Amino acid sequence: xxxxxxxxxxxxxxxxxxxxxxxxxxxxxxxxxxxxxxxxxxxxxxxxxxxxxxxxxxxxxxxxxxxxxxxxxxxxxxxxxxxxxxxxxxxxxxxxxxxxxxxxxxxxxxxxxxxxxxxxxxxxxxxxxxxxxxxxxxxxxxxxxxxxxxxxxxxxxxxxxxxxxxxxxxxxxxxxxxxxxxxxxxxxxxxxxxxxxxxxxxxxxxxxxxxxxxxxxxxxxxxxxxxxxxxxxxxxxxxxxxxxxx
Amino acid sequence: xxxxxxxxxxxxxxxxxxxxxxxxxxxxxxxxxxxxxxxxxxxxxxxxxxxxxxxxxxxxxxxxxxxxxxxxxxxxxxxxxxxxxxxxxxxxxxxxxxxxxxxxxxxxxxxxxxxxxxxxxxxxxxxxxxxxxxxxxxxxxxxxxxxxxxxxxxxxxxxxxxxxxxxxxxxxxxxxxxxxxxxxxxxxxxxxxxxxxxxxxxxxxxxxxxxxxxxxxxxxxxxxxxxxxxxxxxxxxxxxxxxxxxxxxxxxxxxxxxxxxxxxxxxx
Numbered sequence: 001x002x003x004x005x006x007x008x009x010x011x012x013x014x015x016x017x018x019x020x021x022x023x024x025x026x027x028x029x030x031x032x033x034x035x036x037x038x039x040x041x042x043x044x045x046x047x048x049x050x051x052x053x054x055x056x057x058x059x060x061x062x063x064x065x066x067x068x069x070x071x072x073x074x075x076x077x078x079x080x081x082x083x084x085x086x087x088x089x090x091x092x093x094x095x096x097x098x099x100x101x102x103x104x105x106x107x108x109x110x111x112x113x114x115x116x117x118x119x120x121x122x123x124x125x126x127x128x129x130x131x132x133x134x135x136x137x138x139x140x141x142x143x144x145x146x147x148x149x150x151x152x153x154x155x156x157x158x159x160x161x162x163x164x165x166x167x168x169x170x171x172x173x174x175x176x177x178x179x180x181x182x183x184x185x186x187x188x189x190x191x192x193x194x195x196x197x198x199x200x201x202x203x204x205x206x207x208x209x210x211x212x213x214x215x216x217x218x219x220x221x222x223x224x225x226x227x228x229x230x231x232x233x234x235x236x237x238x239x240x241x242x243x244x245x246x
Numbered sequence: 247x248x249x250x251x252x253x254x255x256x257x258x259x260x261x262x263x264x265x266x267x268x269x270x271x272x273x274x275x276x277x278x279x280x281x282x283x284x285x286x287x288x289x290x291x292x293x294x295x296x297x298x299x300x301x302x303x304x305x306x307x308x309x310x311x312x313x314x315x316x317x318x319x320x321x322x323x324x325x326x327x328x329x330x331x332x333x334x335x336x337x338x339x340x341x342x343x344x345x346x347x348x349x350x351x352x353x354x355x356x357x358x359x360x361x362x363x364x365x366x367x368x369x370x371x372x373x374x375x376x377x378x379x380x381x382x383x384x385x386x387x388x389x390x391x392x393x394x395x396x397x398x399x400x401x402x403x404x405x406x407x408x409x410x411x412x413x414x415x416x417x418x419x420x421x422x423x424x425x426x427x428x429x430x431x432x433x434x435x436x437x438x439x440x441x442x443x444x445x446x447x448x449x450x451x452x453x454x455x456x457x458x459x460x461x462x463x464x465x466x467x468x469x470x471x472x473x474x475x476x477x478x479x480x481x482x483x484x485x486x487x488x489x490x491x492x493x494x495x496x497x498x499x500x501x502x503x504x505x506x507x508x509x510x511x512x513x514x
Contacts, residue, residue: 013505015504015505045508046505049505049507049508052336052340053339053340054336054339054340054502054507054508055502055505055507055508056499056502056503073342074342074343074344075342077340077341077342078342082340084336086336086508087333087336087337087340087508088333089334089337090258090332090334090337091332092262092265092266092328092332093258093261093262093265094261094265097258097261097265100257101254101257101258101261102254102337102341104250104251104253104254104257105250105251105254105338105341105342105343106341106342107248107250107251107342131265
């Protein structure tokens with residue numbers, strides 16, 4: 001069995017008396033897509049922020065490619081990237097300038113060629129000189145993904161990457177990510193409130209509520225195992241009757 | 247430190263300036279207005295006593311040096327604010343960027359804007375008022391160096407304050423040079439200040455620069471006391487820079503603990 005790309009062990013984040021993340025443990029292997037599900041405030045984004053290194057955990061550990069993020073943040077950051085609906089790229093830079101700036105930050109080799117290939121892959125060539133702030137939601141999402149994949153990450157964190165998109169563009173984005181996962185074996189942590197999407201893209205899911213993992217398993221078989229019609233029904237049930245699965 | 251990361255932070259500011267030339271206003275307009283205004287004041291006052299050269303050296307020399315300091319401080323602060331205004335911290339700090347690289351990128355930006363402003367003042371003062379700051383001789387180098395270090399320290403300190411208190415704290419940053427100028431003795435010798443204020447002046451590195459500048463203009467010679475003063479100015483500026491960097495790192499770590507990097511936005 002291939003070694004884990006991401007290994008999270010007993011992760012805790014406390015804000016005063018509130019435990020936003022409460023002893024979460026999980027792993028992701030190469031080429032695997034793990035869905036992180038849960039109602040608003042469940043701790044999904046807090047978990048992602050801790051993995052990204054922009055939020056300090058209160059306890060527990062995060063290892064990326066076997067290296068502790070606390071001791072090796074800069075080194076492991078080069079092996080991962082992210083796209084999130086709340087982290088749009090600077091709107092006052094053009095598409096090309098954004099990719100150039102972040103390519104330099106991530107230490108991408110042959111950057112010029114890489115940017116050209118990225119623009120082509122994400123159908124952004126005609127927007128290269130357009131300011132990111134003037135892009136439509138779909139175009140901006142493609143730019144975020146182009147930036148997120150620019151450094152060929154081993155780990156990709158996607159926080160609701162399709163939440164502001166129409167179904168057609170969302171489908172297009174999902175296909176691009178899946179294609180990338182299949183060809184590069186990138187490990188993906190994916191959060192979404194769209195259960196249909198999760199069923200399509202994720203190999204495994206974790207249900208998070210009040211900072212704890214309530215349930216985990218295969219999104220295709222999990223609903224039936226718990227007597228539910230589909231993932232959406234299971235999600236609603238878990239969100240409303242929290243902690244009963246503990 | 248990776249040069250490519252420092253260059254990325256610098257390049258972002260260059261891209262921003264290229265995309266909207268209005269940003270050049272901050273680099274050139276104030277310095278041009280200052281030189282024109284003070285140049286004519288000098289010309290008018292010089293007519294009374296026939297000491298136009300000395301007055302021009304004292305006033306215009308002080309304006310050019312002080313504006314250089316202001317451009318360095320504001321250069322760092324505005325480059326930092328650009329990242330706040332575009333809500334860019336999460337993207338930057340989730341990348342392999344180190345905090346030292348980030349600040350170095352801001353400083354590099356301020357060097358370019360500060361030097362551009364200095365060049366504009368130098369040319370304008372020569373063209374309009376026949377004043378050449380290089381008449382101060384090689385001593386201009388330590389003057390500029392001390393003011394650069396002090397400006398970097400103040401810019402880093404103010405950026406850290408904004409990082410901690412939120413974007414609204416930028417209003418603390420703009421008037422700082424004006425407050426400091428009172429104690430730095432930019433346009434007058436420290437001896438005219440009350441004793442209490444003079445004691446505060448001793449803690450401001452720029453005060454050693456302007457006292458030395460006036461001494462050179464008056465005596466035309468370099469003295470041992472001047473060397474001691476400039477060393478004190480340099481030592482103080484270096485200590486402030488170190489403290490400002492430590493302060494910025496502490497605020498960054500506080501923001502990391504409290505989850506403020508991802509939440510930091512202009513809504514705060």
